[in-house]
Amino acid sequence: MTAEGIVGEYLALKRESEADLLAMQMGDFYEFFHEDAVTVGQELDLKVSERSSGGKTYKMAGVPVDDLTPYVSGLVERGYRVAVADQHETENGHERSITRVVTPGTLLETTTEDAQYLAAIVEGGSEGRTDEDEYGLAFVDITTGQFHVTTVSEADSVLTECYRFTPTEVLPGPDVRGNDRLLERLHERVETNSTLHATAAFEPGRARHTVREQFGEIEASVGLENEAAIRAAGASLSYIEETGMGALAAVTRLQRYQADDHVELDATTQRNLELAETMTGSGKSLFETIDHTVTSAGGRLLKEWLTRPRRSRGELERRQACIAALCETAMVREELRELLENVSDLERLASRSVSGSADAHDLLRMRDTLALLPQVGERIERTNRLAGSPLSDIITRPDRTAAADLHAALEDALAEDPPQTLTQGGLIRKGFDDELDALIEEHEGATEWIETLAEREQNRHNIGRLTVDRNKTDGYYIQVPKSETANVPEEYEGIKTLKNSQRYVTDDLREHERDILRLEEQRGELEYELFEELRTQAAEQASLLQDVGRALAELDTLMGLAVHAVRHDWTQPTLTAPGPIDIETGRHPVVETQTEFVPNDLSMTEDWRFLVVTGPNMSGKSTYMRQTALIVLLAQIGSFIPAHSATIGLVDGIYTRVGALDELAQGRSTFMVEMQELSNILHSATEDSLVILDEVGRGTATYDGISIAWAATEYLHNQIKSKTLFATHYHELTDLADRLPGVHNVHMAAEDRDGDVTFLWTIDDGPADRSYGVHVAELASVPEPVVDRARTVLRRLREDKAINVRGGESTGDDTQQVVFDLGSGQFRRTSADGGDDASLDPDKKAVLEALEDINVNEESPVDLMGKVKHWQEQLEE
Numbered sequence: 001m002t003a004e005g006i007v008g009e010y011l012a013l014k015r016e017s018e019a020d021l022l023a024m025q026m027g028d029f030y031e032f033f034h035e036d037a038v039t040v041g042q043e044l045d046l047k048v049s050e051r052s053s054g055g056k057t058y059k060m061a062g063v064p065v066d067d068l069t070p071y072v073s074g075l076v077e078r079g080y081r082v083a084v085a086d087q088h089e090t091e092n093g094h095e096r097s098i099t100r101v102v103t104p105g106t107l108l109e110t111t112t113e114d115a116q117y118l119a120a121i122v123e124g125g126s127e128g129r130t131d132e133d134e135y136g137l138a139f140v141d142i143t144t145g146q147f148h149v150t151t152v153s154e155a156d157s158v159l160t161e162c163y164r165f166t167p168t169e170v171l172p173g174p175d176v177r178g179n180d181r182l183l184e185r186l187h188e189r190v191e192t193n194s195t196l197h198a199t200a201a202f203e204p205g206r207a208r209h210t211v212r213e214q215f216g217e218i219e220a221s222v223g224l225e226n227e228a229a230i231r232a233a234g235a236s237l238s239y240i241e242e243t244g245m246g247a248l249a250a251v252t253r254l255q256r257y258q259a260d261d262h263v264e265l266d267a268t269t270q271r272n273l274e275l276a277e278t279m280t281g282s283g284k285s286l287f288e289t290i291d292h293t294v295t296s297a298g299g300r301l302l303k304e305w306l307t308r309p310r311r312s313r314g315e316l317e318r319r320q321a322c323i324a325a326l327c328e329t330a331m332v333r334e335e336l337r338e339l340l341e342n343v344s345d346l347e348r349l350a351s352r353s354v355s356g357s358a359d360a361h362d363l364l365r366m367r368d369t370l371a372l373l374p375q376v377g378e379r380i381e382r383t384n385r386l387a388g389s390p391l392s393d394i395i396t397r398p399d400r401t402a403a404a405d406l407h408a409a410l411e412d413a414l415a416e417d418p419p420q421t422l423t424q425g426g427l428i429r430k431g432f433d434d435e436l437d438a439l440i441e442e443h444e445g446a447t448e449w450i451e452t453l454a455e456r457e458q459n460r461h462n463i464g465r466l467t468v469d470r471n472k473t474d475g476y477y478i479q480v481p482k483s484e485t486a487n488v489p490e491e492y493e494g495i496k497t498l499k500n501s502q503r504y505v506t507d508d509l510r511e512h513e514r515d516i517l518r519l520e521e522q523r524g525e526l527e528y529e530l531f532e533e534l535r536t537q538a539a540e541q542a543s544l545l546q547d548v549g550r551a552l553a554e555l556d557t558l559m560g561l562a563v564h565a566v567r568h569d570w571t572q573p574t575l576t577a578p579g580p581i582d583i584e585t586g587r588h589p590v591v592e593t594q595t596e597f598v599p600n601d602l603s604m605t606e607d608w609r610f611l612v613v614t615g616p617n618m619s620g621k622s623t624y625m626r627q628t629a630l631i632v633l634l635a636q637i638g639s640f641i642p643a644h645s646a647t648i649g650l651v652d653g654i655y656t657r658v659g660a661l662d663e664l665a666q667g668r669s670t671f672m673v674e675m676q677e678l679s680n681i682l683h684s685a686t687e688d689s690l691v692i693l694d695e696v697g698r699g700t701a702t703y704d705g706i707s708i709a710w711a712a713t714e715y716l717h718n719q720i721k722s723k724t725l726f727a728t729h730y731h732e733l734t735d736l737a738d739r740l741p742g743v744h745n746v747h748m749a750a751e752d753r754d755g756d757v758t759f760l761w762t763i764d765d766g767p768a769d770r771s772y773g774v775h776v777a778e779l780a781s782v783p784e785p786v787v788d789r790a791r792t793v794l795r796r797l798r799e800d801k802a803i804n805v806r807g808g809e810s811t812g813d814d815t816q817q818v819v820f821d822l823g824s825g826q827f828r829r830t831s832a833d834g835g836d837d838a839s840l841d842p843d844k845k846a847v848l849e850a851l852e853d854i855n856v857n858e859e860s861p862v863d864l865m866g867k868v869k870h871w872q873e874q875l876e877e
């Protein structure tokens with residue numbers, strides 16, 4: 001075929017594949033042409049050459065056939081969908097066709113240890129029902145076989161769940177494709193690729209059929225009855241079938257979950273709390289700080305726990321009991337950790353077996369890991385403290401007999417040191433298969449004849465430096481240095497003359513070579529066949545392998561948490577039904593590892609449910625609030641916590657509103673983002689939630705900011721009743737503590753000695769008395785004249801404000817504070833003890849108070865009229 005013809009074929013296949021890039025096999029190479037060659041060259045530093053043919057030039061880049069996998073993985077991990085066209089021999093030569101399309105969500109040969117989820121998002125439940133939002137979500141990781149399906153009722157929850165799973169590829173259902181707002185927000189939050197999978201795959205009947213094919217009767221086996229969920233599940237499975245290279249069978253079970261199994265952590269909160277990564281990219285995330293796992297599956301599970309904290313007390317107490325037992329058994333724990341260091345990723349090995357990509361080394365790793373299971377079990381079982389804990393359930397959960405059988409099968413069959421390739425033999429142990437043994441014996445006999453040939457010939461013909469060797473072009477040959485060719489016998493047939501030597505073959509050598517080649521081929525084929533049987537046997541046990549992998553991962557994660565607890569003196573919190581949160585000397589889990597940390601207490605009850613946190617800049621307000629959120633979160637993954645002791649009333653959600661650093665970079669108004677986040681919290685939080693607000697309202701004009709902060713506080717306190725920590729520089733807000741029973745002021749203490757401020761990092765009751773912003777400017781080495789001038793301006797401003805509010809005359813009463821009153825939209829005076837303006841007529845005050853206390857919804861119209869009449873009389877008096 002001409003070069004032009006080849007490029008034409010390439011372009012046609014590329015169109016057919018609908019992929020971003022195409023690798024087309026041409027003999028021993030896979031080639032990329034035109035722009036694809038340029039892209040691959042740039043992304044993977046591959047050499048791009050320019051060829052010309054028929055007056056046209058074209059670019060091409062190629063990789064050897066055996067090296068394709070890492071290149072495809074590299075491209076797919078950069079977000080490309082890569083099609084592969086293989087070459088097949090036919091009667092008239094060869095032809096090429098697309099054999100697979102590798103996509104970010106279905107890449108098996110991933111190079112990272114992280115989970116790799118493909119998500120399908122479907123909107124709407126029953127057909128034609130558009131009145132109400134409902135979304136079906138499916139998340140599937142073919143590298144581990146994990147498959148989670150749920151339904152949620154709001155777009156925000158779609159984002160929350162997507163943020164938990166951070167899918168690398170998303171299949172928006174036909175009804176979601178037009179929802180630009182949702183998709184836009186999704187892409188803002190998660191670095192993912194959207195793929196338009198066939199609309200038909202999302203149809204209810206078709207999707208139901210796909211799910212049934214995979215798992216049997218849906219309702220009975222997986223309890224999946226919601227149509228949106230079935231459509232998402234079916235579509236994702238069909239996509240994997242199309243692109244996942246046979247890995248579909250690794251999806252052995254479907255885990256249906258309810259969004260309320262987990263603590264609600266909206267996307268912003270997951271980021272703000274820096275669970276798996278930090279907001280700025282520097283410093284340490286919570287995961288990095290507490291991760292002491294020794295296996296990749298253990299690390300993955302810890303990440304999963306952190307992003308999906310639980311609400312079930314039973315499950316959390318079970319994990320706590322395991323950690324407690326592991327904390328007390330240091331010796332065995334270290335032994336176990338040493339054992340686990342040799343554990344391979346069984347979930348991944350199961351997927352590779354299922355898809356047929358596992359090689360002999362993969363099966364050896366599988367064998368060695370399975371061998372560790374009884375050892376791990378034995379150590380747990382012989383240690384009373386561990387055997388009496390729920391750890392014994394974890395280790396008995398997988399079918400240990402089946403695991404031992406699979407181990408024995410692998411042990412019997414696999415050779416100890418197999419080659420990297422699967423076609424050259426050397427994979428299977430002697431004694432496993434009679435036919436193979438006979439072949440091996442014959443093969444060994446033939447090779448031995450050749451191996452000893454040189455010695456025999458040297459002696460026979462007295463040629464001291466005669467050697468026998470083999471290469472690709474000449475096959476086996478005898479080589480004699482030119483200085484000794486005089487002794488070469490007649491039966492030697494010369495085949496090549498080199499500079500200093502001569503090569504020969506003999507009839508005998510040819511015959512043995514033929515034998516060896518035949519035997520090698522037969523042996524290679526038979527061994528490959530036997531290996532495939534073994535791999536199929538492993539693939540059939542995918543769900544067992546996943547169970548064992550999961551059990552070892554859980555053990556690893558729990559041990560990691562125990563290690564951290566012991567090293568950092570963490571304690572087991574008492575978990576209760578939603579209610580008070582009491583933390584004695586709590587610390588920030590990340591900051592405490594980086595600096596000398598001053599611990600702080602926290603107590604929140606129904607009557608003490610809203611804390612307004614004030615204090616100078618840099619005094620530790622944010623740290624205090626975040627540490628509270630993180631302690632509650634850690635408690636809800638079942639971990640011990642950085643505190644002397646604590647009682648945690650379990651929460652249903654943790655919501656935070658703190659700085660919006662990265663949105664700024666995306667060019668959106670910070671204030672708009674701030675308000676969207678606030679709005680989400682006010683819509684989603686409940687009485688059982690924990691809400692952290694850091695400086696809400698700061699992004700706009702002061703009075704607007706104060707008004708919003710004030711109104712949000714009232715709403716959270718009165719309507720939602722969540723436990724809330726609110727840090728603010730608006731000292732006006734501290735006045736709310738006097739008006740709302742659940743609101744209390746606390747502040748970060750600082751000592752001011754003649755203008756020299758020292759932060760104490762301790763939390764005290766009551767509001768802070770002043771802001772130390774100018775001091776922080778001084779700390780940051782702002783030039784002295786600016787700092788001095790700022791002090792003067794600040795003093796003047798304070799005075800001016802006081803004068804304005806006082807209507808130009810000083811009352812000379814220092815016990816009065818000036819606060820902003822949202823009711824009137826004006827500043828007003830209060831006495832420092834928090835009472836309202838003392839000058840207000842007591843009768844009027846009584847009317848105002850009665851008016852404030854009244855709940856219009858609970859009073860009958862007649863009673864209301866009576867009360868209004870009574871107030872009028874009171875005011876007239």
Ligand SMILES: Nc1ncnc2c1ncn2[C@@H]1O[C@H](COP(=O)(O)OP(=O)(O)OP(=O)(O)O)[C@@H](O)[C@H]1O
Binds near residue numbers: 591595615620761
């Ligand atoms: N309890 C503590 N013990 C020791 N160091 C602390 C403590 N709390 C905070 N810090 C340190 O103080 C620094 C400032 O804390 P943080 O950011 O929480 O202050 P802030 O009051 O929220 O500041 P701003 O009002 O400017 O946002 C942190 O970098 C942290 O290292």
